Amino acid sequence: MILSTTLEFCIFIYLLIFSFSYFTLHSCCLLYLCFDNAGQFFSSGHTNNWAVLVCTSRFWFNYRHVANTLSVYRSVKRLGIPDSHIVLMLADDMACNHRNPKPATVFSHKNMELNVYGDDVEVDYRGYEVTVENFLRVLTGRLPPSTPRSKRLLSDDRSNILIYLTGHGGNGFLKFQDSEEISNVELADAFEQMWQKRRYNELLFIIDTCQGASMYERFYSPNLMALASSQVGEDSLSHQPDLAIGVHLMDRYTFYLLEFLEDIHPASKTNMNDLFKVCPKSQCVSTPGHRTDLFLRDPGSVLITDFFGSVRKVEITMETINLTDPIKQKPKQKDWHPPDGFILGLWTLILLVFFKLYGMKHLKHIF
Amino acid sequence: MGLLSDPNRRRALISLLTRLNSPICVVCYMAGVAWFMGLAFEPFTLRTYMSENAMGSTMVEERFPAGERALTTGREFSAHKKKAGGMPVDWLVKTMQARGLEVFTQRFSRKLPFPDENKERYMVKGTNVYGILRAPRAPRTEALVLSAPCTPGDSNNQAVGLLLGLAQYFRNQIYWAKDIIFLVNEHDLIGMQAWLEGYHHTNTTGMDWSPLQGRGGSIQAALSLELSSDVITSMDLVLEGLNGQLPNLDLANLFYAFCQKIGVLCTIQGKLQRNDWDSVSGYSHSVQTMMLMVMKQASGRPWGDHGLFLRYHIEAASIKGINSFRQYKTDVTTIGRLLEGMYRKLNNLLERLHQSYFFYLMPSLSHFVSIGYYMPAFGLLAVILLLRALDLWVQLATPPPRTEDGITDKEQVSSPGVLSVLTPLVISHLTGVALYTLPIQFQEMAVEQFPVSETEAVVLTAIGVYTAGLALPHNTHRLLSGEGTEQGWRVLKLVAVLYLAVLLGCTALINFSLGFILALTLVPVAAFVTPHVPKVLSAFILVILSPACTLLFSVFFFQELQELPVSFQEGWLLYLSVISQGILDHFLYGSLVYPLIALLVYPCWLLFWNILFWK
8 A cells, every 4th residue: 555655656746847847948948939039028127108298389370289299199099009098188279270271180291191180089188278287297196086097197117108298498498388387307306206106117208399408407217218309509490381271280300200100110120229310400400319328228229119109918920830630529428318208108107007006095195 | 975966066067068058959969860860771770570470471372363353343343333423332232242241331421620622522421331251160259351442433443342352262261260351431531430430339539320230359450452453563551540650560571571472562652672772872762761651650640541440459551552664563363362361361360469569660661660769869859958958947046146236136036927937838828729729610700701612711720820829929028018037038948848848758659750850840949049049030940940831841841752742832732731631630530630739839839939039
């Protein structure tokens, strides 16, 4: 008896070790294969993407700022970030402005080539709701409990956030709606609050205003990368007017940014170094700037889709897997039952025999 | 010790002031005149630029196609006008309604104080017709006005035709954020005044009008169109309005920007721009243009139908089409496109035009001089008056030493008596009041007595009262016996000089041109007149420099500037008609030049006349 149990025990242990080693080896092989094919895929460490897109100026002659924001919105949506993860703030309604000769449209290219308004735009903060206070509350998460989910930035410590600001700005400030300003110090402090509350993993900050580079001068929190359309002392210029609409449609930097983004698709491998090259001085007239010293990773290893697109756990493999002999399936066993009438007849027969044998006197005992 | 509180220094300053008073005055006068002439010199002017951000540049696409159709409509209008013998109200109402506007009419009537010989009207009755194009999507809070006058005869038919053509084109567009009111006014300025009063519910001039049935919100800008030919060679911009008020410079900038974009020749004061500012003829051309504007502004009358809008804080200008003998002609479609572009840009406005200057002079359409640059010219002239006043004050405070008399003489000298100063003041102002009221009151009596028409009666009565005032000093001195003292005339002159300074200062603030022209002639009068200068010569100079003669010379000068010189006879008749127009403007539209001259400037000049004949 003892001999048989120890034998069983040994066999059990051996099987355990064998299965464990098999599985670990197999998974190692799996990981090795992954690293080779989509090596950077899991290296950024983020699990979701958010975007906060803000247009801060109102009035018809600031059409181009709304068009800027909407074209970034369009790119970001196209690359996969859903509306639930985008906070879009537009200070004025250009599409339904009385002066718009093509109502319900906002064009980014002249001759009305591209309507960035479309029919599925979801604006979260509109008109007079776009204020400095609301913007900072969205970033830091200090919103009243009654705020709906669509107006919140529900990011966590594994979120990559894209923040895009456009409007009129100056050295160290950005003008909101002709009545107030946000300073670069306030913005830097807001980002520090976000870092301390672990509201982001990495943050990309793009600003298209005059003297935009002054807005990122004061950042001091880690994992921030910033791009601006012009240096301190330079004006960002608008791109092209459309004579039928009568206003400038886009700013130069965002126009070329849009052109660049139109070539990106969710599986692109283009990295941030290409983004820094967008709109050189010959096209933009102003000198775009960027800041990467606070960012932990090397910009060359940061994909555009890390910020502009949304994460998909998709592993793309190029090798074909041959399926071996198909497993033959046994047909399902069906239990056999005798037919119903037969059962009824059988029981009647049994009853009759019973009563025949033991006589009718037992019948009153039964009933 | 401070400069003014140290008695030694003060005495030194005062002695400097009294010694050098006349030379400083002469220098200031020369400097003022030189500054004014230098304003037209191009390096001292600024190029015009668009200040309003909402209007931006001229980037719109103008697509107005229907110039020929507009001309046909104009011809129809002319035919109906001839048939109706005035304003073809029914035809206009029908045509505007066919173009999709909301049409309303307004009847008005006015009896002029005396017949207007220039326009040959006395009892004026008329109808204004206007159509409102409602903005497709906007609330009815703001409006723009395009107007064309309905004048008898053959003029301005094309203007009305173009107005109706533009109305049809504008009706098909959906980008209007403001209502557009298309107005055809009868009897030019009188009709316009009636419409504006009806629109704003004011009644300042005693006109009789029927209330307006339809309105379009607060008017942001207005343009008045005058076009009398099928093709034009240039477009003229008229800015001067009632009481010398000017529209915001941005309106002129807008017009100039579009002229450049479309390539139409544009002029101001009928004069083309020249590029050779460093040559003498180029400089004199700029000076001529600027002087024309100064003359027109000083007259205080509206030089186009737009002139009456300015009082209601509505920026307005008149655009005249001129057909001269140039080869290159512009057709009506291009004019339509220019107006379309201007209206599309005005449509973009969010607030009233306020970013650019309200007070300026334009030596050419692309250059301007703002108030900060031209006011020192007037300031230098006003300084002369202040220097003279200081001098008189010093003389009054330190009476001349008298050796023979003792204390009693000093007492007598130090108090000249209020009555001796007040009497000339009161009498001068009463003469002024007479000059203001008598011509109108007594025109009937004058017509009965003398073989003249009413207009002539009014004008001649005015001139009569004016010259009668010259005889006053002799008469008043008979009343006040033995009041004339050395101190007396000094006190009177001090009061008169300060009075003139305040008067001219206030006038120059509102109407710089009028203030400057009056200052040019009256400041020398105020400066040099004393009872001790040679009487006959001074009397002659004083009369030459009086307001009436200034007006006479201005009439001749104005005709010279316009390159239509007149002989003395024609000039005199023109002068009489200018006086009658001035009086009419005051009663019809509220122009302030006539009351200012009659009630304030003329009495002031009379005070100096009194001083000259002081005994």
